[in-house]
Amino acid sequence: MPETTTRPAPDLPPLPAASVFARSDPASAAFAALDLGTNNCRLLIAAPTGSGFRVVDSFSRIVRLGEGLAQSGRLADGAMDRAATALRACADKLARRxxxxxxxxATEAxxxxxxxxxxxxxxxxxxGLHLRIISAREEAELAMESCAPLMEPKDRRALLxxxxxxxxxxxxxxVPEGAHYGASPELIGYLSLPLGVVTLAERAGQDCFTERGFCEVVAEVADHLAHFDRVHCIGQEIRRGGVRLMGTSGTVTTLAGVAMALPRYKRPLVDGKTLDCEAADTALGDLFALGREGLAQHPCVGPDRVEFVLPGCAVYAAIRRVWPTERITVADRGLREGMLTRMMRADRCASRRRAGR
Structure with missing residues (x-):
C-alpha cells in the first residue's frame, strides 16, 4: 500500500549514525553525496559557490539493485554484486579526492x-562507506530541497x-510568503507509491508496450493519486492558481529532451526548463509510438533504458490525469543535490557559530 502523511510508515531500526567517509578532510572545500537507488548508483562531488555549488566530479551507473525484489522480498546476489562494484568505484573516487x-x-530497495x-x-x-537507509518522507524532503531554487515568487504551492x-x-x-528571500518551503504532505520504473517493468513491462497494458498501469497509479488528492485538495488548489508542477526523474527529463528535439541529451538545456504540458504529452505519444527498437535507438533513451521508459511514462500520464496543469518544470536534480545543499548550509551555520556570529 502507498505511504502517505495520513498513515506514517513503521519506524525502522536505527542504523549507526556515522555516514562520513574515512578520508573526510575538514580542510577540503568539496562535499560529496551518494544515492544508492533501486536502479542507479550515483555520486556527486561539489564545491560551494556564492549561489549554490560547482560540480567537481560525478559518477552514475545503472545497477538494478531492486531486480526481482518485488517477487522475492530480497536483494538478489547478482544485483548486490553489481551495486557493490559501483560502490567500490565511488569509494576509489573519494579516496583520491x-x-x-x-x-x-539508500532508498526503496x-x-x-x-x-x-x-x-x-x-x-x-x-x-568503508556507511550508507543510511532513509524514509520515504526524507526522500521527499531531499527532492524538495534540491528543487526549491526552481520556484518563483508567484508560486503559492508546488507539486513535486x-x-x-x-x-x-x-x-x-x-511556499511561505517570503520563501524566496530566505524562508524555506514546507512539506505539507507526501505520498510514496511502491511503483517505480523497475518494479513496473518487471511486473508489467511487456504490457506497457501495448495500449491496453499502458492504460491499465495509468489507471492503477491514478487511483492511488486520487486518494492523496482528496486528502489535500490539490486539484482545488491548482484551479485557484499559483501551483507549480515539478518533475525530477529520468522519465520527465527524457520527455523534455524529446519535446525539445535534442539531438542528444544535455543536462544544462533541460534542468530548470518549463515546458507546456501539451508538448510533454506529445513527446510521450512519440516515445510510445517508437516501440522497443525505436526507443533503443533514440539518443535520449538508449538500449540500457528501453525497459524503463514506458513504465515511467505511464506514471507521468497518471499524474497528468489527476492533476492537469498547463506547464511543468523539469528538474535534472534530486537526492544528491538536496544532500549537498543541506551539508553546505550546516557547514556555513557551524562556521558562523565558531566565529561568534
Missing part, C-alpha cells in the same frame, strides 16, 4: 528488502514528483 563532508543514502541492512553492512566492510526505480514519491509543498 578527500572531501569536507560526505553523506550516503534497501528499505523493502529483508537483507537490505546486511547488504549495507557488507558494503561498509568492503569499502520523483519517479524512481522502486517507488514514486509525491511531495505537496507550501
Amino acid at each position: 578527500p572531501v569536507r563532508r560526505f553523506e550516503a543514502v 534497501c528499505r523493502r528488502a529483508t537483507n537490505g541492512r546486511s547488504f549495507l553492512s557488507r558494503i561498509t566492510a568492503e569499502t 514528483f520523483d519517479i524512481g526505480g522502486g517507488s514514486t514519491e509525491i511531495a505537496w509543498i507550501r
